Amino acid sequence: MDVVVQKYGGSSVSCTDKIKSIAKNIIQRKKQNSKIVVVVSAMGDTTDDYIKLANGITEKPSKRELDVLMSTGEMISASLLAMALNSLGCDSISYSAYQLQISASGSHGKSQIDDIDVSKIEKSLEEGKVVIVTGFQGVNDKGDITTLGRGGSDTSAVALAVKLNGKCEIYTDVDGIYSTDPRKYKDAKKLQEIEYEEMLELASSGAQVMHSRSIELAQKHGIEIYVGLSCGKEKGTYIRGGKEMKLEGKVITGLATSDEDTSITIKDFNSNNIASLFEDIANKGISVDMISQTAPVDEKISVSFTIPKEELNECKSIVSSYASDEEVVIDNNITKFSLVGLGMKNTHGVASKVFKIFNENNIGIKLITTSEIRITCAIDSKDKQIAINKIARGFDL
Amino acid sequence: MDVVVQKYGGSSVSCTDKIKSIAKNIIQRKKQNSKIVVVVSAMGDTTDDYIKLANGITEKPSKRELDVLMSTGEMISASLLAMALNSLGCDSISYSAYQLQISASGSHGKSQIDDIDVSKIEKSLEEGKVVIVTGFQGVNDKGDITTLGRGGSDTSAVALAVKLNGKCEIYTDVDGIYSTDPRKYKDAKKLQEIEYEEMLELASSGAQVMHSRSIELAQKHGIEIYVGLSCGKEKGTYIRGGKEMKLEGKVITGLATSDEDTSITIKDFNSNNIASLFEDIANKGISVDMISQTAPVDEKISVSFTIPKEELNECKSIVSSYASDEEVVIDNNITKFSLVGLGMKNTHGVASKVFKIFNENNIGIKLITTSEIRITCAIDSKDKQIAINKIARGFDL
Numbered sequence: 049m050d051v052v053v054q055k056y057g058g059s060s061v062s063c064t065d066k067i068k069s070i071a072k073n074i075i076q077r078k079k080q081n082s083k084i085v086v087v088v089s090a091m092g093d094t095t096d097d098y099i100k101l102a103n104g105i106t107e108k109p110s111k112r113e114l115d116v117l118m119s120t121g122e123m124i125s126a127s128l129l130a131m132a133l134n135s136l137g138c139d140s141i142s143y144s145a146y147q148l149q150i151s152a153s154g155s156h157g158k159s160q161i162d163d164i165d166v167s168k169i170e171k172s173l174e175e176g177k178v179v180i181v182t183g184f185q186g187v188n189d190k191g192d193i194t195t196l197g198r199g200g201s202d203t204s205a206v207a208l209a210v211k212l213n214g215k216c217e218i219y220t221d222v223d224g225i226y227s228t229d230p231r232k233y234k235d236a237k238k239l240q241e242i243e244y245e246e247m248l249e250l251a252s253s254g255a256q257v258m259h260s261r262s263i264e265l266a267q268k269h270g271i272e273i274y275v276g277l278s279c280g281k282e283k284g285t286y287i288r289g290g291k292e293m294k295l296e297g298k299v300i301t302g303l304a305t306s307d308e309d310t311s312i313t314i315k316d317f318n319s320n321n322i323a324s325l326f327e328d329i330a331n332k333g334i335s336v337d338m339i340s341q342t343a344p345v346d347e348k349i350s351v352s353f354t355i356p357k358e359e360l361n362e363c364k365s366i367v368s369s370y371a372s373d374e375e376v377v378i379d380n381n382i383t384k385f386s387l388v389g390l391g392m393k394n395t396h397g398v399a400s401k402v403f404k405i406f407n408e409n410n411i412g413i414k415l416i417t418t419s420e421i422r423i424t425c426a427i428d429s430k431d432k433q434i435a436i437n438k439i440a441r442g443f444d445l
Numbered sequence: 446m447d448v449v450v451q452k453y454g455g456s457s458v459s460c461t462d463k464i465k466s467i468a469k470n471i472i473q474r475k476k477q478n479s480k481i482v483v484v485v486s487a488m489g490d491t492t493d494d495y496i497k498l499a500n501g502i503t504e505k506p507s508k509r510e511l512d513v514l515m516s517t518g519e520m521i522s523a524s525l526l527a528m529a530l531n532s533l534g535c536d537s538i539s540y541s542a543y544q545l546q547i548s549a550s551g552s553h554g555k556s557q558i559d560d561i562d563v564s565k566i567e568k569s570l571e572e573g574k575v576v577i578v579t580g581f582q583g584v585n586d587k588g589d590i591t592t593l594g595r596g597g598s599d600t601s602a603v604a605l606a607v608k609l610n611g612k613c614e615i616y617t618d619v620d621g622i623y624s625t626d627p628r629k630y631k632d633a634k635k636l637q638e639i640e641y642e643e644m645l646e647l648a649s650s651g652a653q654v655m656h657s658r659s660i661e662l663a664q665k666h667g668i669e670i671y672v673g674l675s676c677g678k679e680k681g682t683y684i685r686g687g688k689e690m691k692l693e694g695k696v697i698t699g700l701a702t703s704d705e706d707t708s709i710t711i712k713d714f715n716s717n718n719i720a721s722l723f724e725d726i727a728n729k730g731i732s733v734d735m736i737s738q739t740a741p742v743d744e745k746i747s748v749s750f751t752i753p754k755e756e757l758n759e760c761k762s763i764v765s766s767y768a769s770d771e772e773v774v775i776d777n778n779i780t781k782f783s784l785v786g787l788g789m790k791n792t793h794g795v796a797s798k799v800f801k802i803f804n805e806n807n808i809g810i811k812l813i814t815t816s817e818i819r820i821t822c823a824i825d826s827k828d829k830q831i832a833i834n835k836i837a838r839g840f841d842l
Contacts, residue, residue: 098521110528116523117521127513128502131507134507168588
């Protein structure tokens with residue numbers, strides 16, 4: 049019998065009625081001769097509510113205790129879903145990170161799963177039970193509860209699928225992966241399938257459907273992920289490896305945008321200091337995304353880079369020890385605009401086509417970075433919508 | 446340095462402001478050269494809210510999962526209190542039942558604590574930290590979370606005081622133990638001290654200040670318990686052993702009433718069946734409190750007993766296999782009225798004084814049971830208030 053690991057996001061378990069309806073889905077799925085493990089997120093807005101509660105105590109809650117608080121959200125939804133299944137005559141049992149010894153490392157709020165002891169799960173599955181597991185959490189080497197960061201339940205689900213050698217199904221409030229966000233471009237096309245690497249680039253470029261670490265993990269272990277609506281018959285999207293994909297795909301699979309970053313430009317910068325500057329920034333745990341610099345003239349360069357908006361103040365204080373205020377330009381109105389496609393590897397002219405479309409529409413490019421399968425431009429936020437429309441049409445997304 | 450185990454009830458941690466104010470109290474108490482362990486209940490009405498939530502899923506939620514749900518309430522308040530202490534510069538750490546391996550046995554929702562591994566607590570106390578422990582919960586031999594029943598946090602606190610050889614302070618929304626409920630008798634007197642056995646009889650007779658199992662545990666290990674308001678300077682009540690009490694106490698210490706029970710009377714009952722009847726009732730986990738029977742005539746007796754109101758339906762179906770409907774009388778309008786005092790042991794005439802007062806006021810007695818230090822009468826609920834007034838005055842409570 050196949051093991052299927054299903055994950056239901058917060059919006060799918062936001063109230064008792066939705067939990068009861070999910071329970072019925074699970075029972076249907078179980079009848080297809082499968083052993084079912086379900087990973088749940090916290091109900092609806094619980095995470096935000098908890099952050100508000102903690103902020104009622106202090107602006108800077110201790111991270112260990114914040115993780116204790118956060119982890120209760122999944123315990124609540126897991127117990128309720130198990131109750132719902134039991135009440136419908138389907139034997140079910142919930143397990144928390146403590147009970148499964150989901151070992152995790154790394155700092156509180158952004159830990160990574162090291163291992164899961166699935167012996168309890170396997171025993172319960174053998175007994176015919178549906179097993180509910182609290183997503184988003186693990187236990188560190190001090191025996192403290194720790195969380196995996198926003199969207200971490202996706203990673204919990206994939207990790208369980210890896211350990212149980214099963215399939216993974218992610219149920220959410222969108223009916224699949226789109227070439228670009230349908231809320232921003234109404235003609236966006238739903239993809240039948242997408243390759244791990246493409247999904248990874250999209251996820252890290254701002255597409256919020258999946259936790260990017262979950263895709264990495266699935267790719268590493270060759271776990272196929274299905275993403276779709278929890279209720280409804282419309283087919284969703286499969287995230288899978290190259291071999292299982294159609295032989296010839298499109299050049300560009302998807303488009304993602306992100307308004308989360310800000311750019312910093314330093315003019316007349318001594319090029320000998322550049323390593324030291326980025327080392328200082330990295331030491332503060334600030335992740336720099338795009339970097340570009342001009343060729344040096346008399347050892348002076350102009351360097352631009354982007355960082356998450358919330359890190360701006362800390363980053364500014366580092367920069368101020370290298371450059372005077374007059375030499376530093378902050379730009380808060382940027383949108384990172386990324387095109388992703390495995391086809392880029394073998395197709396020339398994607399970049400030039402992008403530049404041509406931008407040029408025709410008077411969209412200025414502020415920064416560019418590329419990977420083998422991705423091209424990202426920072427553009428002015430006011431140009432975002434027209435850029436989405438023109439590029440999506442130009443590349444038939 | 447003394448170890449002090451403080452317990453704060455749900456009303457003391459009902460909102461973030463109250464949690465912050467408790468944190469300040471704890472810091473003050475710590476300055477009196479003490480190591481502090483704090484047991485918290487769930488915030489305010491959390492328990493009731495959770496029961497509503499579970500009932501939104503099903504009328505009969507599985508007890509294992511209900512305990513998972515319930516146990517999150519204390520995790521939330523524990524983490525928030527630790528955050529509050531940390532934010533005030535007082536190092537603090539929260540521990541759950543899993544982390545401390547609070548081992549418990551017995552059925553879900555009414556488990557008993559078997560042992561607590563206090564090594565983590567002792568280590569944290571040595572490091573100067575205030576340790577916050579989730580009350581009301583333990584882990585059973587299957588590794589499942591289980592709860593101790595309403596008021597179980599009192600027992601958690603006393604159990605920790607036993608294991609840590611410390612003092613126990615119970616902070617609540619009343620300022621001490623009263624001779625009778627001040628909401629029912631406005632002249633009720635606050636007691637400076639009360640003996641374990643008296644408190645135990647009062648608690649099991651309906652006084653809801655303390656979880657009765659916590660008193661048993663304290664008595665067994667000679668742990669002194671202080672009960673008082675969390676904020677405010679007024680002195681509360683000490684619950685302690687006979688040796689530390691004043692030499693001569695009052696005959697009657699307190700009065701408690703309970704409306705939680707219903708009485709069942711079976712007429713013309715075959716006396717040979719009585720053991721079997723009560724065995725059947727016990728096997729269903731129904732606790733019978735008061736029992737009285739008439740002397741047999743031709744092996745026929747009349748037997749009356751009280752059970753908790755919520756068990757009535759189940760109990761009726763047992764009784765129906767022993768007696769026809771015409772032979773069974775149910776009385777839902779009874780109040781158990783109990784007088785408690787160690788002095789009863791050596792003083793005659795308490796019962797007759799009670800009967801005299803009842804008689805003078807036309808209060809009929811339906812059932813009577815007594816222990817060495819307690820006399821309990823079931824009376825009609827409509828007579829409750831006058832009985833309280835007359836008896837409290839008669840015995841100067």
